[in-house]
Amino acid sequence: xxxxxxxxxxxxxxxxxxxxxxxxxxxxxxxxxxxxxxxxxxxxxxxxxxxxxxxxxxxxxxxxxxxxxxxxxxxxxxxxxxxxxxxxxxxxxxxxxxxxxxxxxxxxxxxxxxxxxxxxxxxxxxxxxxxxxxxxxxxxxxxxxxxxxxxxxxxxxxxxxxxxxxxxxxxxxxxxxxxxxxxxxxxxxxxxxxxxxxxxxxxxxxxxxxxxxxxxxxxxxxxxxxxxxxxxxxxxx
Amino acid sequence: xxxxxxxxxxxxxxxxxxxxxxxxxxxxxxxxxxxxxxxxxxxxxxxxxxxxxxxxxxxxxxxxxxxxxxxxxxxxxxxxxxxxxxxxxxxxxxxxxxxxxxxxxxxxxxxxxxxxxxxxxxxxxxxxxxxxxxxxxxxxxxxxxxxxxxxxxxxxxxxxxxxxxxxxxxxxxxxxxxxxxxxxxxxxxxxxxxxxxxxxxxxxxxxxxxxxxxxxxxxxxxxxxxxxxxxxxxxxxxxxxxxxxxxxxxxxxxxxxxxxxxxxxxxxxxxxxxxxxxxxxx
Ligand SMILES: Nc1ncnc2c1ncn2[C@@H]1O[C@H](COP(=O)(O)OP(=O)(O)OP(=O)(O)O)[C@@H](O)[C@H]1O
Ligand SMILES: [Mg+2]
Numbered sequence: 001x002x003x004x005x006x007x008x009x010x011x012x013x014x015x016x017x018x019x020x021x022x023x024x025x026x027x028x029x030x031x032x033x034x035x036x037x038x039x040x041x042x043x044x045x046x047x048x049x050x051x052x053x054x055x056x057x058x059x060x061x062x063x064x065x066x067x068x069x070x071x072x073x074x075x076x077x078x079x080x081x082x083x084x085x086x087x088x089x090x091x092x093x094x095x096x097x098x099x100x101x102x103x104x105x106x107x108x109x110x111x112x113x114x115x116x117x118x119x120x121x122x123x124x125x126x127x128x129x130x131x132x133x134x135x136x137x138x139x140x141x142x143x144x145x146x147x148x149x150x151x152x153x154x155x156x157x158x159x160x161x162x163x164x165x166x167x168x169x170x171x172x173x174x175x176x177x178x179x180x181x182x183x184x185x186x187x188x189x190x191x192x193x194x195x196x197x198x199x200x201x202x203x204x205x206x207x208x209x210x211x212x213x214x215x216x217x218x219x220x221x222x223x224x225x226x227x228x229x230x231x232x233x234x235x236x237x
Numbered sequence: 238x239x240x241x242x243x244x245x246x247x248x249x250x251x252x253x254x255x256x257x258x259x260x261x262x263x264x265x266x267x268x269x270x271x272x273x274x275x276x277x278x279x280x281x282x283x284x285x286x287x288x289x290x291x292x293x294x295x296x297x298x299x300x301x302x303x304x305x306x307x308x309x310x311x312x313x314x315x316x317x318x319x320x321x322x323x324x325x326x327x328x329x330x331x332x333x334x335x336x337x338x339x340x341x342x343x344x345x346x347x348x349x350x351x352x353x354x355x356x357x358x359x360x361x362x363x364x365x366x367x368x369x370x371x372x373x374x375x376x377x378x379x380x381x382x383x384x385x386x387x388x389x390x391x392x393x394x395x396x397x398x399x400x401x402x403x404x405x406x407x408x409x410x411x412x413x414x415x416x417x418x419x420x421x422x423x424x425x426x427x428x429x430x431x432x433x434x435x436x437x438x439x440x441x442x443x444x445x446x447x448x449x450x451x452x453x454x455x456x457x458x459x460x461x462x463x464x465x466x467x468x469x470x471x472x473x474x475x476x477x478x479x480x481x482x483x484x485x486x487x488x489x490x491x492x493x494x495x496x497x498x499x500x501x502x503x504x505x506x507x508x509x510x511x512x513x514x515x516x517x518x519x
Pocket of ligand 1: 251256274275276277278279280281282283
């Protein structure tokens with residue numbers, strides 16, 4: 001099977017143009033940016049938790065929500081079928097459709113980090129974790145977008161995600177209270193915080209690879225589910 | 238003759254509801270095939286099955302000699318174009334940008350956009366955003382997208398339902414041009430005039446089965462009762478039966494020089510349809 005970059009970029013260009021005129025969805029990148037700007041001005045020295053409150057919010061609001069909304073809209077407006085009936089393959093369609101959310105997330109996170117003056121001890125290592133996390137949040141957005149029937153539904157479905165994954169420190173407080181919730185430490189957002197904390201304290205890959213693997217596992221599981229759901233919906237029964 | 242679509246014993250149930258029960262037909266390469274039937278008779282369902290969007294419950298459907306479930310390969314997707322009620326366009330993009338996307342997906346040079354927009358009479362609106370288009374303009378833009386890549390086979394599900402007569406006629410001319418170039422067209426319509434104008438053969442779908450299938454001309458002849466409509470100078474209109482009785486009456490009126498006009502009383506496709514289904518097309 002061939003993979004045509006031309007088709008991927010055609011879908012990317014289309015989404016970029018479309019999103020630039022879609023205020024409802026595109027303004028969702030503002031929330032993490034505004035929060036980052038406020039944090040940056042308020043405190044001299046922010047904690048890792050504060051940095052990652054903003055970064056995790058950026059993941060859910062930018063990567064997951066934008067992805068979820070643009071997939072749901074393709075279904076709602078009956079345009080996804082047009083892509084699927086074209087020679088574009090499924091990997092091409094989903095790569096093209098993920099590219100906008102991917103780039104916007106990375107830009108949002110980089111700009112937020114600059115606002116907050118977050119300079120990781122090991123930029124390369126943190127960058128890898130950010131990219132893997134972005135892939136996970138986009139896969140999650142794709143999955144939810146396939147389940148939502150409209151953009152309105154997408155913006156409802158996203159709520160628990162923002163709550164659970166965007167505001168991670170809140171869960172940590174709960175975890176301290178109710179030990180039964182300890183499995184939550186395997187959530188990708190908390191894993192990322194652990195990872196970043198250790199890196200900031202000077203740890204290298206050997207100390208933090210386990211966190212990276214957990215996030216990667218999340219990405220793989222969600223991608224697998226997405227493929228299963230898509231296969232189910234590709235041809236109506 | 239090469240057959241581009243073959244359908245045998247096709248059935249589709251939605252739950253217990255039989256949308257298609259036992260459908261058989263073949264479409265020859267290069268012909269325009271009219272698929273007619275009342276609302277809810279399963280026309281769109283058939284197109285969805287033929288284009289691999291929907292699984293049949295039983296029976297066989299082949300397009301380009303492939304089972305329709307395996308039409309998802311790029312090389313087949315290039316060969317057909319579809320216009321159905323689920324061929325959406327991107328609202329926030331212009332007509333041009335919509336078509337440009339599909340040029341890139343189908344590897345078609347962008348200069349083709351002007352050709353197809355001419356065919357649907359939209360060449361002056363290409364910079365308009367889709368959300369600002371009228372219903373008929375939208376339909377024409379969707380149509381342009383369906384044959385942008387010059388497919389061998391074109392599925393058109395009620396392509397002119399939102400169009401005024403002048404635009405419909407313009408589209409008919411365009412579709413005839415396509416057929417001249419060898420395109421096969423599978424057309425559903427509620428417009429019997431459209432079916433007579435465009436179709437080489439028509440099929441009537443009703444109660445999950447094809448009730449009739451032939452050339453429009455032959456069907457009209459088959460259902461003609463050879464009666465004549467005669468208008469007399471005194472203003473009376475007569476319907477004279479075929480055969481000796483009618484002939485005798487006609488002879489007498491003509492002898493008396495009372496006849497203004499004589500018309501054959503051939504049924505239209507619409508009449509035949511109503512005769513078969515016992516209901517009007519909606
Ligand atoms: N996804 C579906 N689930 C359940 N029933 C369906 C579904 N799609 C179609 N049907 C039913 O199948 C029948 C045929 O529908 P279809 O859309 O094929 O009719 P049609 O001939 O295209 O009608 P129209 O002329 O109004 O477009 C209808 O009774 C419809 O309600
Ligand atoms: Mg229909």
